[in-house]
Amino acid sequence: MDRNIRTELSQVLGNVVSENKKRLIETALENRTRYLTVVLENIQKPHNASAVLRTVECLGMQDFYFIEQHKEYEANPGIVKGAIKWVDVYRYGENESNNTAVCLQALKDKGYAIAVTSPHTEGYYPEQLPIDRPVALVFGNEQEGVSSTALENADYYVRIPMWGFTESYNLSVSAAMCTYTLMQRIRLSENKWQLSEEETEELRLQWYRTLVKRANIIESEFKRNHDQGPA
Incomplete structure (x- = not known):
């Protein structure tokens, strides 16, 4: 969509959004990022995936990736609490395809470093992980871990360091600990972690569309009037 048209449409939809909600949106936009993203691989329990998605949204991350080699994710409404409306969800679940390889290569092509979590490998603690470039944090399923x-x-x-007897943390707890620590570090860094101006404009319009009832009708009328030009 042309940038000027997008700006005009945002203004039209914004006219029916309350001032309080617009302030909330602007605050969220200022703190939104794609610098850190989460990838869930073959998660078996929807409530775990929903809890992670909720955490991701609360921490200001915009993109979320599902690798669904064996089972398609379905949001648990009681846990996700509407978070799925505010993030961009990408799914990799093609039959007869190595969806993990396809997803991770796509992220590498976007400039992400792939950081795979596993209690069985020697690696960085979240406090030490390099953040000099965008990071995609990969979590495996509850029983087998990552592939x-x-x-x-x-x-x-x-x-994540552990000093007890249990083998690993719960998936949603692991994700919360890692993402919180990394987001705190990223926000305090000098990296350009915030959305670009164009990304901000696109996301503002996307969220207005989510908030406004019958937004599709308002948008259709706007486009029709715009195509007709001034009377």
């Missing part, structure tokens, strides 16, 4: 494909495609390995 061999994920490990082979890793730029870094990540582990």
Whole structure:
């Protein structure tokens, strides 16, 4: 969409959004990032995936990736609490395809370092992981962890220290600990972690569309009037 048209449409939809919600949106946009993203590989329990997605949104991350080699994710409404409306979800679940390899290569092509979490590998703690470039943090399923494909495609390995007897943390707890620590470090860094101006404009419009009832009707009327030009 042409930038001027996008700006005009945002203004039209913004006219029916309350001032309070617009302030919330602007605050969220200022703190939104694609510098850190999360990838979940073959998660078996929807409530775990939903909890991670909720954490991702709360921390200001915009993109979320599902690798669905064996099972398609379905959001748990009671846990996700509407977070899925505010993030961009990407799914890799093609039949007869190595979806892990395809997803991770796509992220590498976007400039991400692939950081694979595993308690069984020597790697960086979240406090030490390099953040000089965007990071895609990969978590495996609850029973088997990450796949061999994920490990082979890793730029870094990540582990959380443990001093007890239990083998590993719960998936959603691991994700929360890692993402919180990394987001705190990223926000305090000099890296350009915030969205670009164009990304901000696109996301503002996307969120207005989510908020406004019958936004599709308003947008259709706007486009029709715009195509007709001034009377």
